Amino acid sequence: MEITFEHVTHSYDANSPLANLGLNDVSLTIADKKFTAIVGQTGSGKSTLVRHINALLKPTSGTINVGGRVIDSETNNKNLKSLRKKVGMVFQFPESQLFEETVEKDIMFGPMNFGFDASDAKKAANEMIQLVGLDESYLDKSPFDLSGGQMRRVAIAGVLASRPETIILDEPTAGLDPVGRHEIMELFKELQNQGRTIILITHNMDDVANYADEMAVMNQGKLVAQGLPSVVFNNQQLIKDDLLTLPKSAQFAQALSQKGFKFEKLPITIDELGTEIKQQVNGDNSE
Numbered sequence: 001m002e003i004t005f006e007h008v009t010h011s012y013d014a015n016s017p018l019a020n021l022g023l024n025d026v027s028l029t030i031a032d033k034k035f036t037a038i039v040g041q042t043g044s045g046k047s048t049l050v051r052h053i054n055a056l057l058k059p060t061s062g063t064i065n066v067g068g069r070v071i072d073s074e075t076n077n078k079n080l081k082s083l084r085k086k087v088g089m090v091f092q093f094p095e096s097q098l099f100e101e102t103v104e105k106d107i108m109f110g111p112m113n114f115g116f117d118a119s120d121a122k123k124a125a126n127e128m129i130q131l132v133g134l135d136e137s138y139l140d141k142s143p144f145d146l147s148g149g150q151m152r153r154v155a156i157a158g159v160l161a162s163r164p165e166t167i168i169l170d171e172p173t174a175g176l177d178p179v180g181r182h183e184i185m186e187l188f189k190e191l192q193n194q195g196r197t198i199i200l201i202t203h204n205m206d207d208v209a210n211y212a213d214e215m216a217v218m219n220q221g222k223l224v225a226q227g228l229p230s231v232v233f234n235n236q237q238l239i240k241d242d243l244l245t246l247p248k249s250a251q252f253a254q255a256l257s258q259k260g261f262k263f264e265k266l267p268i269t270i271d272e273l274g275t276e277i278k279q280q281v282n283g284d285n286s287e
């Protein structure tokens with residue numbers, strides 16, 4: 001589903017549309033079926049931006065077009081179910097929203113709310129628990145008997161169970177250990193491979209470099225850059241202005257530049273860095 005923001009401004013001050021701007025005249029297209037990362041310093045407007053996609057927030061001015069559904073300041077709260085079924089949102093620390101007695105009931109809650117009948121919701125719970133890397137035996141457990149990482153997976157399964165076309169992830173791996181983070185990121189990539197649109201808010205630039213097709217950089221409510229990660233991470237001005245930090249491979253390449261290595265373009269993943277170093281070392285040897 002393509003998502004387009006046109007001149008979207010959001011003021012958190014109900015009395016003054018020009019004060020406390022969470023978003024300031026943002027125009028942006030998020031491509032269908034791609035993996036798009038939204039980055040920016042804390043308070044730059046990332047969460048405010050994505051909360052407009054399922055109309056949790058309405059723009060003060062401007063419009064958002066979500067696969068043909070237009071959201072503007074006049075959008076009525078009453079008819080949002082079909083939109084919210086299509087756009088699943090995993091909030092920061094989603095496990096804090098678990099509340100049912102069993103994992104199964106928790107995962108079924110979303111689909112039931114969106115009109116699935118009980119047997120379809122049960123089937124979805126069964127599929128999704130496995131998709132997030134837990135076996136069926138977890139379905140009968142209390143969510144509160146699980147580890148933090150397991151609870152996170154259950155909460156994600158609950159969002160996936162309604163089979164949204166677009167999945168918005170607001171720092172979904174915050175607080176997870178590196179192995180847990182890797183597994184969850186691989187799951188999101190797999191969901192994209194199955195045809196979903198993935199939108200990820202993150203502070204982890206390695207995840208952006210490794211998984212995203214496109215990235216958008218926010219600062220003070222404005223969109224300051226958008227494009228391929230390999231291009232955006234090579235925008236020196238963004239780095240200089242402290243609007244973006246580099247993935248580790250690019251940082252390492254920068255350090256190597258001080259030791260005589262030359263990079264026309266900073267490599268942003270370990271694979272790219274490895275290839276560059278190999279070429280340069282082999283090149284030196286053959287001289």
Ligand SMILES: Nc1ncnc2c1ncn2[C@@H]1O[C@H](COP(=O)(O)OP(=O)(O)OP(=O)(O)O)[C@@H](O)[C@H]1O
Pocket residue numbers: 012020021022040041042043044045046047048049
């Ligand atoms: N409910 C709210 N009421 C008033 N101001 C808010 C509210 N939520 C966010 N803001 C303000 O809007 C701006 C953007 O906040 P937002 O949460 O969208 O940033 P963010 O980039 O997601 O930050 P973080 O990385 O810390 O999650 C900030 O200045 C913030 O203080």
